[in-house]
Amino acid sequence: MLLVAASAVVAGARSYAAVAQWSANAPQHTPARLGARAVGALGVRVAPSAATIRRVIALICPGGLADLTGTDPADSDSVALDGKTARGSRHGTSPAAHFLAATTGGRTVTQLRVPGKTNEITRFTALLAPYDLTGVTVTADALHTQHDHARFLVEERNAHYLLVVKANQPEPHRRLRSLRWKDCTARRYDRETGHGRRETRATRALAVTGLGLDFPHTAQAARILRHRTDLATGRCSRQTLYTITDLT
Structure with a gap:
């Protein structure tokens, strides 16, 4: 499942629906090499559905598709944090999904969904904790100009910060x-x-x-x-x- 999703993202897919469409339209030898299951007497390779792809990736990769092809920030000069609301993610009375994302050089490092009734501040540490940020300058908007964030970057991650006040x-x-x-x-x-x-x-x-x-x-x-x-x-x-x- 992860190989299918990662291959689709590398090929240009930017949503779960696009990943499912790519896997459904791929020639039979592609899902065979990626390990898709075979059904029937002819051994036809069946692509996973969009719902299955979304469910599996959500369980394994907290950052979603970004974690499959995310960029390692260790050799970067800077990493920028910014929040974004996923287009088309609002369903009925459910609010749109909001994410806090880290990018460097125009490429996504990772992202985490911001839980409802909270804000981006609650995801700052969890977003950056898995990475080696030694010598990296982290930039963020005024919402993240927090004392705890500054101490976390300098004292725990050996990083630098540039924050708006x-x-x-x-x-x-x-x-x-x-x-x-x-x-x-x-x-x-x-x-x-x-x-x-x-x-x-x-x-x-x-x-x-x-x-x-x-x-x-x-x-x-x-x-x-x-x-x-x-x-x-x-x-x-x-x-x-x-x-x-x-x-x-």
């Missing part, structure tokens, strides 16, 4: 806003046009070791001013983001 961490956010950003000499400007908008980003970085920032292992902070212009309407918007990292 918003109002969910009020004290670090207040202290970051009060820093003397105008005196900062480490600056970078980026301009790009695409997706119907023009965007300019001005980034400034400061060493914050010893400044009393209430967050574990933080050594450097950055402020990103983002100016965005909608090319169709001419409407402009501005956003300020703060990030923190244990890197110097």
